[in-house]
Amino acid sequence: MKQQKNIAEEETALEQKHHEFLTENTDFEMRSLDATCFNESELQHPWWHNFKYAFVGLLFGILFVKAEVVSWFRIQEMFRLQSFHMYGIIGSAIVVGIISVWLIKKFKIKTIYGEPIEFVNKKFNKGQVYGGLLFGLGWAVTGACPGPLFAQIGNGATVIAVTLLSAIAGTWVYGRFREQLPH
Amino acid sequence: MNFIELIKQPWPWYVAGPLIGLTVPALLIIGNKTFGISSSLRHICAACLPAKIPFFNYDWKKEVWNLFFVGGILAGGFIAFLFLQNPEPMIVNAKLSTELATYGITNYDSLVPTEVFNWSSLFTLRGFIMMVAGGFLVGFGTRYAGGCTSGHSIMGLSNLQWPSLIATISFMVGGFIMANLILPFILKL
Numbered sequence: 001m002k003q004q005k006n007i008a009e010e011e012t013a014l015e016q017k018h019h020e021f022l023t024e025n026t027d028f029e030m031r032s033l034d035a036t037c038f039n040e041s042e043l044q045h046p047w048w049h050n051f052k053y054a055f056v057g058l059l060f061g062i063l064f065v066k067a068e069v070v071s072w073f074r075i076q077e078m079f080r081l082q083s084f085h086m087y088g089i090i091g092s093a094i095v096v097g098i099i100s101v102w103l104i105k106k107f108k109i110k111t112i113y114g115e116p117i118e119f120v121n122k123k124f125n126k127g128q129v130y131g132g133l134l135f136g137l138g139w140a141v142t143g144a145c146p147g148p149l150f151a152q153i154g155n156g157a158t159v160i161a162v163t164l165l166s167a168i169a170g171t172w173v174y175g176r177f178r179e180q181l182p183h
Numbered sequence: 184m185n186f187i188e189l190i191k192q193p194w195p196w197y198v199a200g201p202l203i204g205l206t207v208p209a210l211l212i213i214g215n216k217t218f219g220i221s222s223s224l225r226h227i228c229a230a231c232l233p234a235k236i237p238f239f240n241y242d243w244k245k246e247v248w249n250l251f252f253v254g255g256i257l258a259g260g261f262i263a264f265l266f267l268q269n270p271e272p273m274i275v276n277a278k279l280s281t282e283l284a285t286y287g288i289t290n291y292d293s294l295v296p297t298e299v300f301n302w303s304s305l306f307t308l309r310g311f312i313m314m315v316a317g318g319f320l321v322g323f324g325t326r327y328a329g330g331c332t333s334g335h336s337i338m339g340l341s342n343l344q345w346p347s348l349i350a351t352i353s354f355m356v357g358g359f360i361m362a363n364l365i366l367p368f369i370l371k372l
Binding site: 047049050051052053054055056057058059060061062063064065066067068069070071072073074075076077078079080082083084085086088089090091092093094095096097098100101103104109111112113115117118119121122123124125127128129130131132133134135136137138139140141142143144145146147149150151152153154155156157158159160162163164165166167168169170171172173174175176178181 | 190193194196197198199200201202203204205206207208209210211212213214215216217220221223224225227228232234236238239247248249251252253254255256257258259260261262263264267269273275276278279283291293294295296300301302305312313314315316317318319320321322323324325326327328329331332333335336337338339340341342343344345346347349350351352353354355356357358359360361362363365366369
């Protein structure tokens, strides 16, 4: 009986520790450079719950292909100011995103599990300029940012798998030499 | 024109853009996830080759949703390829097609110019620069910048983050320099 109580206490302590880790974000230095990592659900779900993200991704992939966002030609038009298409897409996506985030904050909309939705502010560092420029160079050559790489492979351009592997290698090399790079 | 024929046409920006924007609240509401795709590359590194590098030593399994998401994008691309293919070649600006013709690019049937992006040209200088070096820059640059078009330009700007605005401007500057000043020389190779 006493032992059980101890275990329960230990579990609450662990949970508390986990909660502090998430709310105080002590891991910020490692995760701060990352676009996606900080908003973490504290609820535990079975792994197959992740299929809902796969479903959103699937719709997103179809959208990418049908809107020609993943077309090398559309990206070239964009950077040569020869078409409004990409500007219209990115611009209207941002407008809808701003309104959505504003509505979520204003009405304190919760997730489907009833958790509050949290936003973490990004801090400026020089990497956003240096890295941004490097990515821009790569974007105009490959005609793809990371998302479209996946959609292009799915759409039959199998050789883009090489580009994707190379992008993974690029990420790895960044991680390896991160301390030496100016931020 | 029936519905399937209609959606086989290229979708206009005013349909696609708002739908892409809706991905932001969709991911937040179904699980408190912030939209961002380039992190998936980092999770793959962390899962496959962390090599004791601090940047890759974290619990990638907690971020596995992101890998499901990109897996979905891959599958979505495949479904569009199987069922929703536009039978017509892509229509691009006449100035662009004139310029590309001088580099031997005349095929508009695929999402990428098949004259450049194909397995056999992988080992030519032009193919190597465009596929391998280009991909490397995408992976290195996005992680250095802390996000890509989705993480910074869509998600970050939706949340009115000024570092994301700086990142987005940098993406565009890099792209303009490459497309207008450097790429013509690469395509001539």
